[in-house]
Amino acid sequence: xxxxxxxxxxxxxxxxxxxxxxxxxxxxxxxxxxxxxxxxxxxxxxxxxxxxxxxxxxxxxxxxxxxxxxxxxxxxxxxxxxxxxxxxxxxxxxxxxxxxxxxxxxxxxxxxxxxxxxxxxxxxxxxxxxxxxxxxxxxxxxxxxxxxxxxxxxxxxxxxxxxxxxxxxxxxxxxxx
Numbered sequence: 001x002x003x004x005x006x007x008x009x010x011x012x013x014x015x016x017x018x019x020x021x022x023x024x025x026x027x028x029x030x031x032x033x034x035x036x037x038x039x040x041x042x043x044x045x046x047x048x049x050x051x052x053x054x055x056x057x058x059x060x061x062x063x064x065x066x067x068x069x070x071x072x073x074x075x076x077x078x079x080x081x082x083x084x085x086x087x088x089x090x091x092x093x094x095x096x097x098x099x100x101x102x103x104x105x106x107x108x109x110x111x112x113x114x115x116x117x118x119x120x121x122x123x124x125x126x127x128x129x130x131x132x133x134x135x136x137x138x139x140x141x142x143x144x145x146x147x148x149x150x151x152x153x154x155x156x157x158x159x160x161x162x163x164x165x166x167x168x169x170x171x172x173x174x175x176x177x
Contacts, residue, residue, distance in 0.1 A: 031064055040068045049156040054092070059084050066149055075138060078145045079116055085152040086111040092159055099158050107155055110148045114141070 023030065028039045043064070050060035062081045071077050089096065089107070097104040111117045113130055120130040133141070 031061065031068075038065060038068055038070065040065055043067065045150075045153045045157060048160075049153050052156055052160055054088065054156055054159065056088075059088075063153075067146075073138075073142065075142055075145065078142065078149070082111070082116055082145060082148050082152065085149070085156075086117055089152065089155055092155075095162070096155055096159060099162060103151075103155070103158070107148070107151045110144070110151065114144055114148065116145075116148070 020030070023039055027042050029042050030037050031040050046064050046066065049055060050063040055063065059081075062084070065071060066078065066081055086108075093104065093108070096107075113120055113133070115121050115130075115133050118128045119125055120128055120133045123129050136144075
């Protein structure tokens with residue numbers, strides 16, 4: 001018959017710790033949500049933005065897991081994540097434009113013309129339709145979604161840096177001439 005192995009024969013905690021150390025060494029981290037654990041590549045920019053006060057908790061998981069292999073090829077999921085980030089950036093648009101107006105213009109152009117915030121693939125919608133988006137292979141559209149995501153990270157880092165820049169100026173002023 002089958003005899004279960006005594007618990008002392010297998011030290012589960014030891015093996016879990018070994019796995020965690022290997023995952024850490026190769027540049028990945030565990031991410032928990034809804035009882036699931038996925039391992040994602042550590043992205044300092046994504047982590048920094050996800051932990052920012054500007055990002056609601058329910059979105060932070062999506063930001064860090066955006067580049068996980070489970071989202072690769074899932075244009076709708078990527079679009080949904082970018083759309084949430086676009087909504088957050090819309091509220092900060094004036095502030096972002098003060099930091100870098102061309103950058104701000106570029107990122108909102110992508111939001112509005114890559115079938116993210118507007119339906120750019122329905123020819124019956126005047127002024128929004130973009131034949132180039134309709135003709136774009138899914139891999140190329142995904143590439144542009146990924147680029148837009150990276151620009152979103154940069155936008156939030158730029159916004160966080162506004163306060164940091166003010167503090168540096170105060171420090172410099174406190175040193176006198």
